[in-house]
Amino acid sequence: MLLGCIADDFTGATDLANNLVRSGMRVVQTIGKPDDGSRIDADAVVVALKSRTIEPAAAVEQSLAALSWLRRSGAAQVYFKVCSTFDSTDRGNIGPVAEALLEALGGDFAPVCPAFPENQRTVFKGHLFVGDLLLSDSSMRNHPLTPMTDPNLVRVMQRQCRGKVGLVDQAVVAAGSAAIRNRMTQLRNCGHRFGIVDAISNVDLMSMGQAFSGMPLIVAGSGVAIGLPQNHGFQASAAAARLPAAGGLRAIVSGSCSAASNAQVADFLRRGGQAYAIDPLRIAAGEDTVSAALAWAAPRLVAGPILVYATSESEAVKAVQARLGVEQAGALVEQALSSIALGLVERGVRQLVVAGGETSGACVQALEVAQLRIGPQIDPGVPWCHADSPAADAEGLHLALKSGNFGTFDFFTKAFDRLA
Structure with a gap:
């Protein structure tokens, strides 16, 4: 090494x-x-x-x-x-x-x-x-x-x-x-x-x-x-970035509230993408947000990439934090999104984009990923990776873990084109 x-x-x-x-x-x-x-x-x-x-x-x-x-x-x-x-x-x-x-x-x-x-x-x-x-x-x-x-x-x-x-x-x-x-x-x-x-x-x-x-x-x-x-x-060598062929259903989970991630969510919605918004206050009130999101996603996954997001503007984030506290608000969202990511993979998602550092950490841990093989770049600083997960089959799972501030406004769309 x-x-x-x-x-x-x-x-x-x-x-x-x-x-x-x-x-x-x-x-x-x-x-x-x-x-x-x-x-x-x-x-x-x-x-x-x-x-x-x-x-x-x-x-x-x-x-x-x-x-x-x-x-x-x-x-x-x-x-x-x-x-x-x-x-x-x-x-x-x-x-x-x-x-x-x-x-x-x-x-x-x-x-x-x-x-x-x-x-x-x-x-x-x-x-x-x-x-x-x-x-x-x-x-x-x-x-x-x-x-x-x-x-x-x-x-x-x-x-x-x-x-x-x-x-x-x-x-x-x-x-x-x-x-x-x-x-x-x-x-x-x-x-x-x-x-x-x-x-x-x-x-x-x-x-x-x-x-x-x-x-x-x-x-x-x-x-x-x-x-x-x-x-x-x-x-530089393309061979170093070669990954197994991609297949399966496609999804995006976004917990980042950065300016870049907000723009990426907005672009996905403008293009007519199917999206489900997570509300931390409803989670705190005891609603089963995870089951609701997975039930919403199930019939839509076959039509193309879907997005589940808690991304919002800074003023909205501050309002939630004022109600719940900074740590509790973050923990509730991370737990919900990571459980949703796990449920999506169990339902056949094999190409998964995760936006946000804390969200990515929670999702990878929920999926019990131990190692990632690094593949081709989508945007500077964000590659596709390949991993094994108990929730996936023997062919494994393609993951893109995106820092909140990284990626162009159309990242959620072009990421899957890059893997194809």
Whole structure:
């Protein structure tokens, strides 16, 4: 294993795996830490955790357990994958996990870069941009769990860390990999444990990949991954993304309330797609939403993809949270959508799109998926995957786990065309 990866949510894990596969690596994604003693034949393994928004101590514990398995399996380099919008709070979990991993690896410095220019995530002078907007001016400022109101990643990371955080700015990055290495050495010698690295293009990511060769730990979004396979002689290959032939019924489950997912739901509805809306308040009132949704879906699945969604605008989400509480509202929706996803697969769905990181995590766990084989890209950061599930037959299940903010407005339609 050349690269061992730890991702703090399930969609982020497939996002990272997708970029590695695009560059020719054979990649397996596991759902949680694999069993002790298990062996996986792959160039890179991505261990997907559901640790982004849990208590920091629990996130550290789970991440260190994943690291222990990866090191026993021979991982030459470790990649802690975080969200491209650096989703976190002042208490973590990026900083605490990164510090724990660095200490366990015996390292004294790690680069940090969430940039993914293909998905309009760039870092300049340490400030994170979403498209043309600073992170703090984007829809992420209204995120229900991790509202991002400070675009300065040096400040954000420093509030979460004991060690010093510095900057490798764009002028250095533009000068190439040797300049990046020199700047990181300067920061290390000045007592910094982490350095935010600017990136505004794929050229920057490729230079970064060369500069990070041999470093024990990288903390990054998925974008940096495109620059790492070159260090081991890999080149883009369609064979690395080949999956079994797809069949069966098709469905979409969306729990994300991001701007992108709202636009994707709206587009699906405009096209005349069959859709069923989940109301958290009705779930809280004791209604059997799961049975109702599955009864609605059963006669419609044969006609084409159906959508079950709890996606709504930020003001509606806040109103529900005010009634139920943030944690209860999220838990009710996740439980309902994951039960619906399981029921859909039991009824013959074999091509399933899931939108939202928390929703994807809940659905994959309900389906008892242990590993994902990474296939072709639908949109930057979102591939089709193939998995075994007790709810499916021997041919398995095709899954697309979409981060809430990713994908074009027509994602729910073109995803199935891409697999066909």
